[in-house]
Amino acid sequence: MTALLRLDNVSQTFNRGGLLSGQRIDAVKNVSFALAEDRSEIFALIGESGAGKTTLSRMVLGMQRPSSGTLEFEGRAIPTAPGAARRNFMAKVQPIFQNPFEAFNPLKKIDRFLFLTAQRFGGAARGAAADLAVDAALERVGLSLAEIRGRFPHELSGGQLQRVAIARALVSKPHLIVADEPVSMVDASLRMSIVNLFARLRDEMRISIIYITHDLATAYTISDRLLIMQNGAVVEAGDARAVLSAPKHPYSRALRDAVLTLDSIGLFAAKRTSNRVTEDRDVK
């Protein structure tokens, strides 16, 4: 049975420095996982900055070739060179980026990208058909074409823009969405509406989502399986709830314990019986 996405011992090494003093940086080391084709799921990639998550996502999107290992989408190698294969791939695999204000050109209207996706990947002709496709996608995220038409990025809030970005990704009816830290730059009060949207996309539209994040709490809420990365390598993987409730690897444990939520009240509370130690320093 072909998997939707299969990674097999994927590694990425960067070479920094000149001819004489090169430095090899292993951004991704031997990562393997697979997403099933017959059911949609949310697969979380968890790690801190420098863990290799973004490099991995770029390889999955075909924006970068791996140094070694294979990546396959629906049974075929992920195309990186421009051409028909790549266009077919892009219609089925769409990205969502971290900064909603950067995902669109600040100087241009945002609906342009929406209409283009509808025409190039959504099979819609120009005019009314494209309008319909775009409106349908926007409705799915709780917006409408009437609200978005003619607007510039700075006219919307971060939460709204991110939802427009998701709508754009939906226009081509993709099978897989790669979301790189999609809510980390969105206000906390608006985050859950986007996170819940992802869950709806999985359940109603049967789209699988690779959800890259460093925020364990949202990953716990919606992901089905997850992978924890440290310095480019996988340290733990498995069912989301199982791993986060009882992590086995020391790094996963440290990560889970370090997360501060509203349950962490008083963790660093003042100790009232303190020995005030102020060193005798003549302060001018």
Next chain:
Amino acid sequence: MNTAVLQVEDLRAYFRTRYFGVKREVRAVDGVTFEVRADEIYGLAGESSSGKTTLVKAIAGLVKPPLQLVDGAARFSFLPGVRTLATASPDVVRAVRWSRLSYIMQGSMSVLNPLRRIRSTFDDFARDHIAGSAAEFERAVLSHLGKVRLDSSVLDAYPHELSGGMRQRVTIALATICNPQFVIADEPTTALDVIVQREVLGMIRQLQQEIGSSVLFVTHDLGVHAALTDRLGIMYGGRLVEEAPTAQLLREPRHPYTRHLIASLPRIGTQERRDGLPGGPPNLADPATGCRFHPRCPIAMDVCRTVAPDLRPSGDDHRVACHAEGAGP
């Protein structure tokens, strides 16, 4: 009774710009009153467009056009007679900066000169404020660095040779070496890894206890506030909407915004469905009339659309700005 080290009274700071003939006034801080007491960590929480960053800048005296201080005061107990740092004379500010009042900012690189070794940076900032010979100064610096668990090798390094977490710890050491009475911390741990953040927060509390200073800690992360702060103020639309001791505020929030914010935050261990707030952040250039939150408030009444509620006491050391919550027991 704890005396206030910082007293903010009806502070107003607006951004007034004029680009190519278009005038714009953004009411970033629109009438904020609160106090920070001695020996406490006061947290300031808020999302985008809440005004918390501008409030901190106004208090710290970092007011440059297009930002203007329009009204109000931010008095420090160690500067009697000075209404705001922004209007004080440069001599007064210089005498106070780093010895009585210091800052920990989000980007450590805004404080650490990338071209100078850490030792030189310490020299630049603290030498003037600490009496004694050069050797005594170095000893003092080393012992202070030990409090943030950094050793002497750090002194000879350049900032880019240290990790982000180490740089932030150096920044904290710099801010606290002269035993300041007041420390302003603006998102000091936001850019750090979760594991490093936990360490650094512990150090901040430890130093605060040892020196007995007051800290104004600003971050959008309520988890950090829960763990660290003694009292917490919630900002929305340029105004303070609720304030109480942290544990109390998080367990029994009284303002609709706070209630919904807390309800919408996910936690590990429960998959209970949480919803985000409807609508979007307020537009400070064209704020709503009356209560700034009323367009998104589930219990908005007619009065909320026209009259802005004052921050009124409601319970033990608890203040709320909401028409639905009157002054109560």
Next chain:
Amino acid sequence: MWRIFKDLLKHNGEFRAGALLISIVVAMAALSFISPYAPDVSYVVAPDVPPNASNWLGTTSRGQDVFWQLTFAIRNTLLFGLLVALLSRLVALMVGLLAGYCGGWVDRVLMSVNDTFNVIPLFPLLILFYFVLRDRMSTPLLAVLMASLGWAYDARLIRSIAMSLKSREFTATGIFSGMTAREILLEQHLPYIMPIVFSTALNNMNWSIGLQVTLAVLGFMDIETPTIGSMIYWANQHTAIVAGIWWWIAFPVALVVMTFVGLFLLAVSMNEYIDPRSRLAGMEGASQ
């Protein structure tokens, strides 16, 4: 676009001054079309007459009216500058955008070519061309030559902007929306690059006019078609300063200085507009 000029005119003193100077210069050039004297004839008026009521700027030793000569001279000089700026911008844009966006070997090859052109000593090369071409060196040919030598520096500038734009996320969004490379460059990236192109164009004009004047003054150019440089050349040939015919040199120099200063002021004043951030702030202000 028009609104921007109106705004700049209203609020920016430097822009106003630059616009005024350039308007005068352009007006002079336009007047050449109604000149009572053809540009290439000589001894049509009394020579060496100082400025007076009928010859506003005096006459030359060759019997030409300085004012009307000047109108032709400044017209030809301006057109020359415009042609060089236009051609060299086109080359710089193409090279810069391709090198910046494609990267890899395309970038390396283009930049090697670019750097070669950058280090070629212009002046000796132009003189060499003159000596080879002699009388066949016309002003348009010189314009093409200078355009082909004057793009290298700005191509690198454009390339660096193109490189930074490539790594911005909206470029990736464009790619995943099905945009071709050409569409991305022309539609999404160009608005960020045009301001630089425009301001370097103004500087480029100053550079090419200056170089052309130098060449003409030295006689390394077609000296029959009147340009600012050729006027000064002829004035020198007739030792005008020594002979006391100061108006023959002073007015061309004054006019070309006015051109330089005007173009410079325009370029400088547009810098505030060039920064996309200030433009964004202007947009935000207008829409709220």
